[in-house]
Every structure is written in C-alpha cells, then in structure tokens.
Amino acid sequence: MASVDEFETTVDSTEEDESDDEESEEEEEPKLKYERISNDLVDILKKDCISCLAVHSKFLAAGTHWGMIYILDHIGCHIRDTEITAHSTTVNQISIDDHGDYVASCSDDGKVLITGFYTAENNQSLNFDRPVKAVAMDPLFYKHGSGKHFVTGDDKLVLNEKGGLFSRHRTTVLHQGEGPIREIQWIGDFIAWANDLGVKIYDMSTRSRITHIPREHGYRPELYRCNLCWKDEKTLLIGWADRVKVCVIKDRVNDDARNLPSRYVEIVYMFKVDFFVCGIAPLGTDLVMLTYDKPSEQGTIQDSSSKRPQLQLVTPHMEDFDVISSDALSLRGYEEYKCNDYHLECLPEENLFYIVSPKDIIVSKLRDEDDHVTWLIDHEQYEEALAVVQQKENTLQKHNLQSLGKDYLDFLLSKREFEKAAQLCVKILSKNKDSWEEQVYKFAKIKQLKSIAPYIPRENPVLDPAIYEMVLLEFLLSDAERFLQLVRDWPSHLYKVQTVINALLDRLDRDRGNTYLMRALGDLYSYERQFDKALSIYLRLKHKDVFQLIHKHNLFGSISDKIVQLMEFDKEQAVSMLLNNMDKIPMEKVVNQLDKITRVFVYIFR
Structure with a gap:
C-alpha cells in the first residue's frame, strides 16, 4: 500500500x-x-x-x-x-x-x-x-x-x-x-x-x-x-x-x-x-x-x-x-x-x-486546522483545542468533539482533576448513552463516583439501571446523607427500587440508628407502594410528611391502631385529620385508643 x-x-x-530562562518560555x-x-x-x-x-x-x-x-x-x-x-x-x-x-x-x-x-x-x-x-x-x-x-x-x-x-x-x-x-x-x-x-x-x-x-x-x-x-x-x-x-x-x-x-x-x-x-x-x-x-x-x-x-x-x-x-x-x-x-x-x-x-x-x-488541534493536544492545551473543534468541526478531517472530549476527560482524570472532568462530561457526552455509561464506569474504577453523580443524566439519555444502582450503592456505603438526597432527587423509574431496598436493609442491620437511611427506606417503600411499611417508618421517625402520605394514598385503614402515635407526634394535625375523616375512621376506634391517655379531652372537645 x-x-x-x-x-x-x-x-x-x-x-x-539559549539560557534556561528562554527555554522555559512557551x-x-x-x-x-x-x-x-x-x-x-x-x-x-x-x-x-x-x-x-x-x-x-x-x-x-x-x-x-x-x-x-x-x-x-x-x-x-x-x-x-x-x-x-x-x-x-x-x-x-x-x-x-x-x-x-x-x-x-x-x-x-x-x-x-x-x-x-x-x-x-x-x-x-x-x-x-x-x-x-x-x-x-x-x-x-x-x-x-x-x-x-x-x-x-x-x-x-x-x-x-x-x-x-x-x-x-x-x-x-x-x-x-x-x-x-x-x-x-x-x-x-x-x-x-x-x-x-x-x-x-x-x-x-x-x-x-x-x-x-x-x-x-x-x-x-x-x-x-x-x-x-x-x-x-x-x-x-x-x-x-x-x-x-x-x-x-x-x-x-x-x-x-x-x-x-x-x-x-x-x-x-x-x-x-x-x-x-x-x-x-x-x-x-x-x-x-x-x-x-x-x-x-x-x-x-x-x-x-x-x-x-x-x-x-x-x-x-x-x-x-x-x-x-x-x-x-x-x-x-x-x-x-x-x-x-x-x-x-x-x-x-x-x-x-x-x-x-x-x-x-x-x-x-x-x-492545517487538524495539525493545529494535534499540536494543542500534544501540549496539553485541551481547552483551546476544544474551542477550535467546536468552531470548525465541519472542516476537520482527523478530530471531532466526541473523541477529543474523551481524550480531555482521560487527561483530567490522570491529573486527578475529578470535579472538572465531571462537569465537562455534560458538555462532551451530551446525549450519548454509551459514552455516559463508559465514563461513569471510569469514575467508578478510580473510586470517584461521588464526583460524577451530580451530573449523571436522568433523561435524554436514560442510562442502564445498573449505573444508577451502582452510584446509589456507593453513597449507601459511604455517605448516608447524600444517599438520601439521591433517593429523593432521582425518579424511581431509573433503577430497580427493590434492589436498592435489599441493599439498604442489609446496611441497616449494621447501623440501625441511622435516621438518613431510615428516611431513605421510607421513601423507597413509598415508591414501591408498600405504604404500610413506609408509614411505620415515617411515624417512627416522626417524619413531617406522615400526614401527607396518609392523605395522598388514603391510608386511613392503616392508622386505626396508630392514633396514639399520631397524637404524640403532632396532635393539631392529627385531630384535624381525624375530625375531617370521621367517615373513614369511626370515632369508636379513635376513643378506644385515646381513653388510655389523659389528652383524650382534646379530641372530644373538638
């Protein structure tokens, strides 16, 4: 050939x-x-x-x-x-x-x-x-x-x-x-x-x-x-x-x-x-x-x-x-x-x-412009190279934004500039599902999922469920607060909720008092429509959304034995809810539970 x-x-x-000073010039x-x-x-x-x-x-x-x-x-x-x-x-x-x-x-x-x-x-x-x-x-x-x-x-x-x-x-x-x-x-x-x-x-x-x-x-x-x-x-x-x-x-x-x-x-x-x-x-x-x-x-x-x-x-x-x-x-x-x-x-x-x-x-x-981009890459001037490619990609023969961007990401990872690389993923990878998954695995390999997690797309493209589960598991094991935040920020259809629940239950066996994990578990049960389990956790944690959960999912049948807990958590909201839904919770059931505590008069008075 x-x-x-x-x-x-x-x-x-x-x-x-030339002298050392001149050699150091650009x-x-x-x-x-x-x-x-x-x-x-x-x-x-x-x-x-x-x-x-x-x-x-x-x-x-x-x-x-x-x-x-x-x-x-x-x-x-x-x-x-x-x-x-x-x-x-x-x-x-x-x-x-x-x-x-x-x-x-x-x-x-x-x-x-x-x-x-x-x-x-x-x-x-x-x-x-x-x-x-x-x-x-x-x-x-x-x-x-x-x-x-x-x-x-x-x-x-x-x-x-x-x-x-x-x-x-x-x-x-x-x-x-x-x-x-x-x-x-x-x-x-x-x-x-x-x-x-x-x-x-x-x-x-x-x-x-x-x-x-x-x-x-x-x-x-x-x-x-x-x-x-x-x-x-x-x-x-x-x-x-x-x-x-x-x-x-x-x-x-x-x-x-x-x-x-x-x-x-x-x-x-x-x-x-x-x-x-x-x-x-x-x-x-x-x-x-x-x-x-x-x-x-x-x-x-x-x-x-x-x-x-x-x-x-x-x-x-x-x-x-x-x-x-x-x-x-x-x-x-x-x-x-x-x-x-x-x-x-x-x-x-x-x-x-x-x-x-x-x-x-x-x-x-x-x-030519391709040679110019190559020279910039060889001299680690990736941002300048990206600017040229973005401006003249239609005329370039050897370089394109996708390949150059991936090279730049690899360069940043080698320099341990993880946050900068993660931010750049949004610009470089755009809507390319395969490229996103490839980069997330690279971050996982160097134990830097925490850096890329905020930038992982939730739509257009939607990645493989395993990607989201891998990230959630990383935070489950290392940062319970961030784990809870992701559970609430990410739509539940992105991952297999039951898979995450199983991992979370295993983690709670070793850390039963972690309120972040308990709150996340309550949310996950709610996503799976296991409302009884979610309600039990919310009441245990005295979660402010417990009344909203009852109203939203019509859980009145599930609280007939939890009246006392609701009153102790927030008697004002509890009384209001009970009075407004007497057709769903008979007064007899309420009185039977409240006659054991001294604050029964509050309900009767109302």
Missing part, C-alpha cells in the same frame, strides 16, 4: 543553546509540517542518487546521477512504470511544460532531450559536445504552433525553436561571454538565468534582454549555486550564497529617447543572510528558504546538528527580514552533503515545498 512517512524536525539549533507552534516521500522512491534511492527534481501538479520528475529520469506521483509511486533512460551521466536540470505533456532534460554528457509522454512527434535529442548545466522549456511548448521553444545553458544561453517552411530546428545565441550558465527558469514571456556575474532576464515578447542583476558576493559560483524561482509572471526570487533579492518586472510609463526596453526590473527586497541559500520559494507575501550553515571562522562546521539543512519561513524587508519559523531537517545522509547537494522545488498554487537531497525527498506544507 502506498504511504507517505511522517518526518520529524527540530527547531533551529541556535534555540537549543513553545511556539510550527508553521509547516513535513512528510518523507517513500514507496517506489525508496527502491530507486537504493541504487541511485537524486541530482535534480522538477515538480508539476500531475507528477514529479526526478533526475539521477546515473542519468535516469523517474516519473513519480506525489507520494513516490511510479506512474505507469514511466522511467526515461535519458543520459549517460548526471542529469543537471529538468523542465516541464505547463500541461505536463513534455519534459526537457540536460546533462554533463552534453545531451539535451525533449520527451513527450503522449506523442513522440516533438521528441528531440541534441548533442552539444560539452556539459549542459541548465535547460528550460517554454511553458506553452505543448501548444500547436508555439514554436516549440526551449533554452539551454552551457557557456552561452541558446534559444532553440522550430520554425520556417519545413519546421527546421533553429538556434539563436541570446547571451554569452560571462561564464557558465548553471540555472534557467522560464515563465510567460520571461526567461531568467544566472552566470558567474549575475542574473539576467530576457523578454521573449520583445526579443530583448531587460536587466542585469549583479552577483554581489565573493563566493565561488560553482560551489554556491544561484537559485531562481518565479513567484508569478512578474516577480522573480533570487537566493544566491548569502544574498536574497526579490525582483519585480514593471512596464515603463514613458517612452525614453535612449531606446531602452519597454520593461525594467525593480528590486523590492534585498538583504544579506548569515547562512547559504540552497533554494527559495514563495509563500504568500513571505519567503521559504532552504538554508545551510556557513562554516565557522576555523573553516569547519561547528557541530553535527548545525550541518543539517534548515527550512526557514521569513518575511522580507528592503534590507532585512524577520524569521517566522526555522526547522532543522534530518535528511538521510545529511552529514556528508554540502550546499549544492540540496534543492528546493515548489508548487506555489498548492503551497507544497519539496526538499531534495541525494538520498531523500521531503515534502513540506502549511499546517
């Missing part, structure tokens, strides 16, 4: 040397995430090394040091086993037309190949008899009548095209005499290339060169490659050694008597960095840069961790920049590689960035 491996990164190694959430491309690419890298990569929305084209070009999907699987035996040695650059119908490649073997995926009609193989370091295809190469343009770079920039009556191959030298050309990028009407002296841009619409941007550093161009990337059809990004420039092509407003090109280039951002740039790409108004640490003053890299390339997200300014994030990347074999061994390719429209080394390809992308 195809897969993409998760890829671990670390923060910039400079952060690891960790900042990363902006990018990384995945290692695997699948068929793994087998390729066992026998070969990547020398360059070109990316398209349809596929990846990987060139190798053995001269092969492998066409892969974005997770590293062969596309219809497509591989091109293109060259006899290192592939230096690959270019793809906008439709993804053709690829162009160049190599140190001096050959330039144009290969079509769907037709061989426009395939070409040219031999320059000298190493060709760069090639770029007209983005519209696929179109009929486009001229089939492409440019090559060795010691000169050569435009190749088909034209004329017989569509013959023609070449035009666009520039030469300033050293080898090692990088070419073509977008729309504009071709940008770099030689030893600087970067130049050629306008195909006017067939003229419109600018020269000087190198402005002293590093050897063959060791520190110039990296060019078009942000859009008018904006060129340049990262070369320790210099970064953002250039914008503009139209001249007024005609100039000096016969200057109709377009010119303005450098809108330009700054020096304290590292080497291995690749550059756009991300909105920010820049993504693949970087490599400069050697120390002694000429060696300071330590092994600093040799790892870093992917930095920065905000450019005219003479400076702000670092948004910086991630050190542990690419396979990074200990052996230098600046030019790394490449950065991108799909700007998808915000995908491909970090390339001879034995690895890592894809980086912006972290």
